[in-house]
Structures are given as C-alpha cells and as structure tokens.
Amino acid sequence: MVTGTMMRSRRAAAGVVAVTLACLLAGGVGCRSTNFLSTRDEVHMGREVATEIEKQYPPMAGTADAARVARIGEKLMPHCEPREGVPYSFKVIAQKEINAVSLPGGPVYIYRGLLDLVGKDDDALACVLAHEVGHINARHAAKQWSQQMVTNVGLIVLLKGKAQDNGSLAAGMLHLNYSRDDEFESDARGVSYAAKAGFDPNGMVRFFKKLEASTKEKGGPPEFMRTHPDTKRRIDRVERMIETQNYRYGK
Ligand SMILES: [Zn+2]
Numbered sequence: 516m517v518t519g520t521m522m523r524s525r526r527a528a529a530g531v532v533a534v535t536l537a538c539l540l541a542g543g544v545g546c547r548s549t550n551f552l553s554t555r556d557e558v559h560m561g562r563e564v565a566t567e568i569e570k571q572y573p574p575m576a577g578t579a580d581a582a583r584v585a586r587i588g589e590k591l592m593p594h595c596e597p598r599e600g601v602p603y604s605f606k607v608i609a610q611k612e613i614n615a616v617s618l619p620g621g622p623v624y625i626y627r628g629l630l631d632l633v634g635k636d637d638d639a640l641a642c643v644l645a646h647e648v649g650h651i652n653a654r655h656a657a658k659q660w661s662q663q664m665v666t667n668v669g670l671i672v673l674l675k676g677k678a679q680d681n682g683s684l685a686a687g688m689l690h691l692n693y694s695r696d697d698e699f700e701s702d703a704r705g706v707s708y709a710a711k712a713g714f715d716p717n718g719m720v721r722f723f724k725k726l727e728a729s730t731k732e733k734g735g736p737p738e739f740m741r742t743h744p745d746t747k748r749r750i751d752r753v754e755r756m757i758e759t760q761n762y763r764y765g766k
Pocket of ligand 1 (some may be wrong): 572646650693698
C-alpha cells in the first residue's frame, strides 16, 4: 500500500477527516470493526486497482498458460466457498518473479515465474490459486485496506471511484504483506478447496519445496518469499492437515 514518506506528511492532517469520511462512506456502520468495507466496496475497489495493474502488466491472453490457469480456476471455483457477488478471475502476468497476487473482490494474478517453477504440476498450481482465493474469501486485503483508510486518503478516494493515484495503490497491492496468520489461514483454505475440487493437496507441499530449493539456488529470497514467509512451518502445517483431514481427492 501507499505507506512511503510521501504519505506520511499528509497523514497527521488527514487522519481525523479520513476516519469521518470513511465512516460516512461506509454508511456509518461498523466503524469500530476491523473491516468496514462491504463486498460491493471490495469489488469496486478491486476492479479499479485491477484496471491499473493490467495497464502496467497486461495479462497474457490466448496462450496455453492463460487457458490452463483459467481452466484450473474454473474447476476450483464451485469448491471454494465462492462469495456471492464476487466475480473471481484468474490471469497470468508476464513477469519473471515467482509470485501470485489476489485483489479484494475477485481478481487473482499468477506471475509467469511461478508457472515456470511449478512446471506441469497442475495440482500444485491449483493449490496456489486456491491459496489466493483463500485470501479473497477471508478478506485479508480488505481488512488491511479498512485499517489503512484511517490514514490513507487515496484509498478513500478509491472507494468513491475517483482515484487520482491508482498507480501507486496498484503497486502497493502487488507488494502487500500479509501476516503469518493470514498466510496460514489461506494455506489451510487453499489445501481444503483444492482437495475438494479433486486436486492432490500434496501439490501445496511440492510447491513449497520447489520454492525453498529455488531460494537456495539463487542464494537469496525470491519475490514470493517476502510476502509468503516461513516456508518450513507452512510445509509442516499443510502436511499435518493433509494427514488428519483424510481428503478424498481425485476419487
Ligand atoms: Zn498468501
């Protein structure tokens, strides 16, 4: 999000006004809760940011990779506890980083570098896509947006639909840091969704192991690790979950 020094000077002055505005825009309901965005707000704001992201990084269209990601996303969807009124979409961005990003309100983007890492393992790819759907369904980014609205005028303007600075909001969204707990929760949701859709949930473990190996090879953390920390613990948790849940995937 826009958290640089650029915003800092504006924060003190804007803070009080922003809280009031945000409460007004949200219909004055739930201002004390951590998330006062409605699903409609999320979809609207997500769409604005998606437009900006797609201007900067046009998604791949008409390629086998794009078709594969869309097809796996479609197969997952009925088993992902889809939220009413949320138009989920699954697209590929032609960037070499190993990363995946989701926006509030439905859009999921997979970076080209992540597809290269996953190779032909559809189960692993399904687990990554389902993990991103997990973030959307648990409203992780929406909660962060809600909290940041207190100090971030740009987000409030975005909610009103007349954003001037969508570019930096989009850049912030691509590098949004989730908490460790948010990541664990999305792993659990992702594994469960993928297994229910008939994919092998061990694909998640295989993906994490490939990620670890790639980190060692390159001698530094890839992009994905910055937003998705603690790979070892995540592997342990996912393995335990698969052991105890007795999924009937692929049957
Ligand atoms: Zn994540």
